[in-house]
Amino acid sequence: MVKKIWNTILFVWMSGVIVGAFIWATQQKALKEYTRIIYFHVPVSWITVLAFLIAAVYSFLYLKKRLLKYDAYAEAANQLGFLFAVLATVTGSIWAKVSWGTFWNWDPRETSIFILLLIYAAYFALRSAIEEQDRRAILSSVYAILAFVTVPFFVFIVPRIYFSLHPDPVINQTGEVNMDFKQRVVFFSSLITFTAVFVWMLKTKFEIAVMRLRIKKLEREK
Amino acid sequence: MRKAWLILQKDIQQEFKTRFAVNAILLFAVVTLTAVSFSIGTYSASQEILAALLWIILFFSAMSGLSHIFVREEETHTADTLKLVALPVNVFWGKFFFNLILLILVEIIIIPLYFAVMNFVVIHTSFFILVMLLGSLGLTGGGTMVAAIISKASAKGALFTVLSFPILLPVLVSAISATNSAVGNDPVSLTGNAIQTMIAYDVVIITASVLLFDFVWNE
Numbered sequence: 001m002v003k004k005i006w007n008t009i010l011f012v013w014m015s016g017v018i019v020g021a022f023i024w025a026t027q028q029k030a031l032k033e034y035t036r037i038i039y040f041h042v043p044v045s046w047i048t049v050l051a052f053l054i055a056a057v058y059s060f061l062y063l064k065k066r067l068l069k070y071d072a073y074a075e076a077a078n079q080l081g082f083l084f085a086v087l088a089t090v091t092g093s094i095w096a097k098v099s100w101g102t103f104w105n106w107d108p109r110e111t112s113i114f115i116l117l118l119i120y121a122a123y124f125a126l127r128s129a130i131e132e133q134d135r136r137a138i139l140s141s142v143y144a145i146l147a148f149v150t151v152p153f154f155v156f157i158v159p160r161i162y163f164s165l166h167p168d169p170v171i172n173q174t175g176e177v178n179m180d181f182k183q184r185v186v187f188f189s190s191l192i193t194f195t196a197v198f199v200w201m202l203k204t205k206f207e208i209a210v211m212r213l214r215i216k217k218l219e220r221e222k
Numbered sequence: 223m224r225k226a227w228l229i230l231q232k233d234i235q236q237e238f239k240t241r242f243a244v245n246a247i248l249l250f251a252v253v254t255l256t257a258v259s260f261s262i263g264t265y266s267a268s269q270e271i272l273a274a275l276l277w278i279i280l281f282f283s284a285m286s287g288l289s290h291i292f293v294r295e296e297e298t299h300t301a302d303t304l305k306l307v308a309l310p311v312n313v314f315w316g317k318f319f320f321n322l323i324l325l326i327l328v329e330i331i332i333i334p335l336y337f338a339v340m341n342f343v344v345i346h347t348s349f350f351i352l353v354m355l356l357g358s359l360g361l362t363g364g365g366t367m368v369a370a371i372i373s374k375a376s377a378k379g380a381l382f383t384v385l386s387f388p389i390l391l392p393v394l395v396s397a398i399s400a401t402n403s404a405v406g407n408d409p410v411s412l413t414g415n416a417i418q419t420m421i422a423y424d425v426v427i428i429t430a431s432v433l434l435f436d437f438v439w440n441e
Contacts, residue, residue: 063437118388125384129375138441139371142434146367146389149430153392153423 010196017193020186037095039186043194045088048116050198051081056148059141071137072209074144075127080201082120089113109166112154119147225308229316233291234323242294243324247287251332254279259339272342273401277394279336281361282383283328288365289382291317292373305440314366314435318428321369322362329354343405350404353397356420360393363424367431370438393423 021039058074061067092113093103104110126143130136237243258275267275295301304313333354336342344350368386372378396416403416 115388115391122385122388125381126371126375129372129377129381131376135374135441138437139374142438143368143371143385145434146364146427146430149426150364150389150392150423153419 007200010193010200013189014193014197017186017190021190025182025186034095034099035183037091038183039190041088041091041095042187043191044084044091045113046191047194047198048081048085048088048113050195051077051084051202052116052148052151054202055081055144059144059148062137062141063145068133068137068213069210071141072213073206074141076205076209077202078120078123078144080198080205082117082124084198085113085116085120089117107166115154116151119151123147223312223315225312226315226319229304229308229313230319233316233320236294237320243287243290244327246290247283247324247328248331250286251279251283251328252335254282255332255335255339262340266341269343269405270402272340273405274398275340276333276336276342277357277398277401279332280325280329280357281390281394283332284325284361284365285383285386287324287328288321288362289369289372289378291320291366292369293378296373310436310439311432313439314370314432317370318362318366318431321366322358325358325362329358345406346404350401352417353400353404353420356400356417356424357393357397359424360397360420360427361390363428363431364390364393367427367435367438370435374438374441389427393420393427396420396423 017039021036025036025039055074055077058070058077062070062074089110092110096105096107096110097103100107123140123143127136127140130139258279295304308316337344365386368382368389372381372385375381396419400416400420
């Protein structure tokens, strides 16, 4: 019952954000209609990084505690992270087409999201190449952490070295948010909604993962 | 550290018996160099492209040879004995330095060849050597760790490149940009950032590898 109420709230709120983003929020002068991408692209990108962080944390926990549950959690977080990384790439690419003229031109930001996709793909490739459960868990956990320590180089350092056309991220060097009141309201509520949707998806995935482990255990006992 | 030195010696002696890794990586580098040289042919490529091509050759050569050091231990079933006699940290350092020596050996042979065949001209020689050294450290650090991971998986060869590439890309990208300044395309003062990134990357990847190696080795 509580779950149902939460889902309804989430549904209404998400609808509100979509309506707000397209109708209520004001447009930036230079960008006109393209302003609206920020309400979807930025939250999705933020979740990509968040999922990656969660996966690294669970990988670390697995190496510490050696509970298969944590490995399953890390895999679930990585799967969702991959989904959101694809969404961030596609929305960013569409915006690049209308704003820069091409879908893809290896801007540092585009490079970094592409590398993130590659890391996710490599993680799944590694998992599929190892049969034994414990060994797979250990090796993929180590790889997830190893990849995690190199990601800051892409996300923070490489765009600083190479000239990027990408608009300043919300966390920019001056630490200011260049948005007016209406934009700010829609943007931050969108950020919260997307995070809530992600948490809900992650919880569902965790439940499935735990059930799967239990079924496997039962099968082995039989 | 003495144990690490012993492991390094053991690996070098073993390598001398078969010369498998040296032959594989060196021939691979020569073949790639020939392929690049042939495909460019009589056209003269700009120094910028040549700097990038050099690193691509080195990267793929490293990918062909660096995994051998752990794969051999798994294939000959000597890993278990090694686990008994040495601490993981020492094993890692031994293997790391073996790979580093291997890569530098290849560079010593390939880079002069590259100069000769491709009309590649380096203006700031000492800077170029520094970039090569930092780049090799990064390639070896990440490569050795990923080699340890994939030596326990199936489809090792293909997996090694796939897993290494995203991890090694920061060092590859900054090495290419720093090499660009060494050949005189950009002023050296502009690439302080790339050098800083490479040093930071080397420290981070080697530290992370040392800390994580225990889990992979004793799984």
